Amino acid sequence: MMNPESLVATEKMLDVVKILLDEQEPDTLFPKILNIAREVLNADAAVLDIGGEVPLHFSDPEKVSISISAVKHAKSENRAIVWNQLDDDSADLSKSIVQNQLTSIMVSPFRTPDSESGYLYLQRAAREEPFTESDSKLFDSFVTVCEKITFAAFDRLRDKESLDVLKNVVRKDGIVYSSKIMEELVALADRLAPLPLPVIIRGETGTGKEVFARYLHNHSPRSEKPFIAVNCGAIPEYLIESLLFGHAKGSFTGAVDNRKGYFEEADGGTIFLDEIGELPLNMQVKLLRVLQEKHITRVGDNREIPVNVRIISATHVDLEEAVREKKFREDLSFG
16 A cells, blocks of 8 residues: 555656646756656656767756666666665665765666667665655656657657658649759759650659659640650560551561551650660660651551650660760760
């Protein structure tokens, strides 16, 4: 059964926990935890050490000589522990208590989202009554609650930081951005979209090149017409001409009928040639002819078929280096 003093301390603890719950920032929460622990448990001195990459250390009074042995012991036990002057299980602790004129020490590990190495340390001077086992249990519960409050405070802080970032986020037809560079790229896309010019988009894999290609198409006069996306790097070389330009019946084994290629399917709209840097050289020549003459010729057919297609390309390849190595035609590196 809880003694009257512990009951009063528990009631005070409940009141102060309500106060702690109202704290929004970890930096203001920690000093309050320290002061409340000292007040409620009638300690003469208190230390809260947060640890982590950027350690935070709070002390009341400003300088407190602590027992490192006590801290290590509490961490190894992973709970709040009390040492009194009469304890003789640890010579180091007994020496620390006597040297600092203490009657007892109470310490508990204190964890935060950023660190597992913190601790909360309380001590009473020799003139005071020592901490009791009831104090230890109350202290342990207090630390557990404060850790939960601390985790919640860190979550609120991170949510606030995320919201602060999102305040500057712009969403525009599938493109989400906040940086100045992206703002300039979207502005450039807005200027290029209505023009009937070929465009090449360059950037690393996964940076959203197709998203920009669709943006250009959707903001162009061709937006109601087809947008055909083709990954040039994923098509075997022996198939790519037939897929791009179509084939005539009987032009090769298995060609049982005339077939339109991607360029004819995209007529009036946009064809997006992803990874154009991996297009074979012989196909680069034929693509250049399409750009210049605005017509295609199906495989196995001599007829020229006019196509009205805007070509948007993309690549992660260093085209200047590819041109020097004669792997990409310089007259095709438009944009």
